[in-house]
Amino acid sequence: MRSVQFTEYGPPSVVHVAEVAAPHAGPGEIRVAVRASGxxxxxxxxxxxxxxxxxxxxxxxxTGFDAAGVVDEVGDGVTDVGVGDEVFGWADAATRGANAEFAVLVAWAPKPGAWSWEEAGGAAGPVETATRVLDRLAVGAGHTVLVQGAAGGVGTVAVQLAVARGAAVIGTASEHNHDLLRSLGAEPTTYGTGLVERVHALAPTGVDAVFDCAGGALPDLLAIAGDAARVVTICDFTAPAHGVHMSHGAPVDETGTVLGSGADPLASHGLAIAVRLAGEGRLRVPVAAAFPLAAAAAAHELSETRHARGRIVLIS
Structure with missing residues (x-):
């Protein structure tokens, strides 16, 4: 089968498609014929x-963590899906390999009928990340949340999930993305110099939680939150110096112990929440661009600009 990979460190041009042996579903896993992947x-x-x-x-x-496709192989112990079912989900975080013609998934849910394959293929990763961080921040009804970098793949989903929890959301993005944020339920503002003052004007009584999807602005985000415990980043590696938690997910074992130092448990329950919200018309997955597998290097180039409006996906 065809699979996207790289065999050396380097720029996007090192990414290529190779012919590899197809994987097979082990116990508790499924294999899908991939239609789209993130x-x-x-x-x-x-x-x-x-x-x-x-x-x-x-x-x-x-490469590739999340994907959507049609189940074509079911591992021992799996009883909730069968061959021919349409699903979305994610691969093992250690082995990945979802950017391929076939992928083994370790977590999945039924593909919502309201979503295209492109949307479903790019959904599971942002849903898991956003749910994990919103859970850690204990975001709920009546809270005010700032999402820094709200127009990206994770940010657009985080806005909608926070709104669904009953929170008021302020989202930062370039001005040309403000209408998008409004359509998702957020009050938009720009990032950069003056952010603290702009957010205070929008939320004069303060912000309860800050979800950083962009990086590079932790001093301002701390000033807005007033407490490092109310800020979580997924991308700023200076977080420890500021006393801020940088969230990355890891699976748990049968005892509930997280299998990763300093990691948060993967928010698998977010998939079912996403299915419900999608069915109610309250969650969509903005897709910035869709590329064929053969153009994976171009997809990486676009991702590196950090200006993609929503998720970038590959079509198998």
Whole structure:
């Protein structure tokens, strides 16, 4: 089968499609014929080598965490889906490989009928990340939440999930994305110089939680929140110096212990929430662009601009 991978650190051009052996579903897993899969922003850092001191990779590295497709193989112990079912979900975080013609998923849910394959293929990663962080921040009804970088793949989903919890949301984005944020239920503002004052004008009684999806602004975000415990980032590696938690997800074992130092448990329950909200017309997955597998390098190039409006996906 065809699978996207890279065999050395470098720019987007090192990403290519290779012919590899198809994987098979093990116990508690399913295999899908992939229709669409997400391009993970975090993999840009892995591919470039910026993370090699912390998270070195084993080559060849097969890319892709989340995908949507049609079940064609069911592992032992799986009873909630069958061959031919349409699902979306994610692969094992360690092995990945979802940017391919076939992928093994370890968590899944029925594909909402309201979503296209492109939307479903890019949904599971942002849903998991947004649910995990909103849970850690204990966001609920009556709260005011600032989402920094609200027009990206995770940010657009985080806005909608926070609104669904009954929170008021302020989202930062470039001005040309403000109408998008309004359509998702957020009050938009721009990022950069003067952010503290702009947010105070929109929320004079204060902000209860800050979800950083962009990085590079923790001093301002701390000033807005007033307490490092009310700020969580998913992308700013200076977080420890500011006393801020940087969230990354890891699975748990049968005892509920998180299998990753400093990690938060993967928010698998977010998939069912997403299915319900999608069915109610309250959750959509903005897709910035869709590329064929053969153009995976171009997808990486677009992701590196950090100006994609929503999720970037690959079509199998």
């Amino acid at each position: 391009v993970s922003a975090g993999e840009m850092l892995l591919r470039s080598g910026e993370m090699r001191a912390v998270l070195p990779v084993t080559f060849p590295y097969r």
